[in-house]
Amino acid sequence: MAEDARDRLARLHGEMRERICLMDWAPGTRLSEEGIAAEYGVSRTPIRRVLARLEDEGLVQSLHGIGTMVTDPGAEELAQTYALREELAELVGRLSPVEVGAAQRAEMAGFRAQGEALAQAPEARSFARLNMAYFAFGLSLTGNAVLREVAERLYYRTARVWLRQIAALDLAEECAVFLAELRETERALSAGDAMAAALVRRAHISMSVRRLMAAGAAGRAVD
Amino acid sequence: MAEDARDRLARLHGEMRERICLMDWAPGTRLSEEGIAAEYGVSRTPIRRVLARLEDEGLVQSLHGIGTMVTDPGAEELAQTYALREELAELVGRLSPVEVGAAQRAEMAGFRAQGEALAQAPEARSFARLNMAYFAFGLSLTGNAVLREVAERLYYRTARVWLRQIAALDLAEECAVFLAELRETERALSAGDAMAAALVRRAHISMSVRRLMAAGAAGRAVD
DNA sequence: TGCATAGTAGTTGTGCACAACAAGGCCGCG
DNA sequence: CGCGGCCTTGTTGTGCACAACTACTATGCA
Structure with a gap:
């Protein structure tokens, strides 16, 4: 077929x-x-x-x-979307978390390795792709398909703005912070603690938002 | 125009x-x-x-x-949707809750009055309509438009199954329980406590799910 | 009688032509 | 020179005809 x-x-x-x-x-x-x-x-x-x-x-x-x-989401819509994304990230660890096994740990190690490579040679587009794939992996840690669907929907709604702002910030530093998140999450998953992994995710989304907002609306497309 | x-x-x-x-x-x-x-x-x-x-x-x-x-959502999908809806109901009180003013209290009193009328003459279709309108009112208690959109989406996804099960349960009792929720929420809003109202909502969703699930999959359309 | 098979009716997916609509340029008039 | 109306161009929205596909039925054959 x-x-x-x-x-x-x-x-x-x-x-x-x-x-x-x-x-x-x-x-x-x-x-x-x-x-x-x-x-x-x-x-x-x-x-x-x-x-x-x-x-x-x-x-x-x-x-x-x-x-x-x-479309070009305004600051208000972005803030609201991220606020909800933070909560959903935590819910990934609370609603039907999957049992962390060898498969998850192996996949996580792969992402950490890619993160190390990225940190050595920061590049916005590769960063965005890796971030996207890693996000999908994070969602796979919950058995709640509806939560996955909603969280994915919101992620893709913010992705383009995130990428634009990342390029305006210190790219190398952002990659380094991302690698730190990967390492922390790997530690959590090694301990078999999906909830801890979810909290790490939430914390990093929160901090990421702070940096993004601090950078301001510079670079917004004019209407 | x-x-x-x-x-x-x-x-x-x-x-x-x-x-x-x-x-x-x-x-x-x-x-x-x-x-x-x-x-x-x-x-x-x-x-x-x-x-x-x-x-x-x-x-x-x-x-x-x-x-x-x-479509006819399966039990698993329903459970997952309701699990998420419970969390979102609570978030309505936590993310950008609006200031409860006279307008909200007046509208709430209207719903309570309609709830009393319904409890006196239970009827499934009227119940469904009132429930729908009241749900929209509940969402208006948060200033987060994204949260409203997501919660509404999930509500409409469960509405038809809820209505079918309600008809199978004791309709009069369901209407009475609904009225009790309305009165509790009115009390919370009178105190200006949007978070309390959200928690009442969450509690009643949780209990409603229990009753629905207890009624089982009887009445499921055959494929 | 049983069964394979071609045919038929009914449905969604696709392509195409045209209508509806908005923006910008152009011309004529004051 | 200013400006108001028209027209031209390009876009999305709609209607319609046909292709692709499925389920069911009737029919012929063993």
């Missing part, structure tokens, strides 16, 4: 979401339905289906007669 | 969602895109746009060549 239409849309959605979150399509960018359709070799219809979902997720906004733009 | 296309879709979405949550379209029902389109006097296109959103929200599922069916 080649590929189900359902899977094709999911793949399209994932790719377009990544282009937004990695700032290939920065906030404010006007997307062309026809252009994207031509690029993927399909008609506007399935692209519109994906854009509709991205709009429901808050990543883009379509205006009749004007265009479809990548 | 007549109506924006955006608003029309939002209205369609709201109406169709209500038909699902009030069990006009019970779980398992096969929806006809063409039928709905004819009913609303539009083509399949905007209906498909709305159905796509409902599918992303988990209320319906479309299968190529088969049809679009109202």
Whole structure:
């Protein structure tokens, strides 16, 4: 079997979401339905289906007669999203935490190793990709699928802004802090303590937000 | 100005969602895109746009060549959703709680009055509508729009199952319990304590889940 | 009678043409 | 020179026809 239409849309959605979150399509960018359709070799219809979902997720906004733009969350919305993300991060350790086994520890060690490599050669895009993959791993520590879905939704909503601000901050320092988080989490998982890992995550989200907010709204796309 | 296309879709979405949550379209029902389109006097296109959103929200599922069916969440998914809803209910009181003023107290008194009327003449559909409106009021007690959005999403995902189970339980007793919750919450809001109101809400969700689960999966639609 | 198979009806997914709409440029008029 | 209206261009929204796919039924054959 080649590929189900359902899977094709999911793949399209994932790719377009990544282009937004990695700032290939920065906030404010006007997307062309026809252009994207031509690029993927399909008609506007399935692209519109994906854009509709991205709009429901808050990543883009379509205006009749004007265009479809990548949204740029305001400071208030960002603060509210992060506030909720902090709570959800803690819930990952409290609601149906999985039993930490050898598989989790091995995967965690892999992330720590990648984190060390990144800290030696800081680079924004690699950082963003690793952060994304590590976030997914963190979610795998809860058995609550609904929580995973909601937390993922909110993560992708903040990812592009995080990446933009990271580039404005001291990239090397951010990578170093990230590596520290990875090491702390590895310690928690080695002890089999998923709740501790969740608390480490929450603490680092909290501190990350502080640094981001301190950097201010510099670099916000003009409307 | 007549109506924006955006608003029309939002209205369609709201109406169709209500038909699902009030069990006009019970779980398992096969929806006809063409039928709905004819009913609303539009083509399949905007209906498909709305159905796509409902599918992303988990209320319906479309299968190529088969049809679009109202989903019937399994016990596991329900449990996970309610577990998260409990936590979010508490967060309403913790994240950016609004200052409780005369307006909130007046609205709350209105709900309590409607609750008393309902308790005198229990009726499932009225109960569901009142519960829905009261839930929206509860969300208005937090200034965190993201939290409101997520909590609302999860509420509508459980509403239809709740209504089905309520009908199977002792309806009069459920209405009485609901009235008790309204009175407790009114007391909390009179004291200006939004956090207390949130905790009352959480407690009642928790107890409601217990009763629902105890009633078991009787009445589940067969696949 | 049992069963495989082709056919048929009904559904969602896709492509395409056109309508609805907004922004900017251009021309004519005061 | 200023400016108001028109027009042109580009975009998203809608309708419609057809393709892709599934379930069911009838039919012919052993």
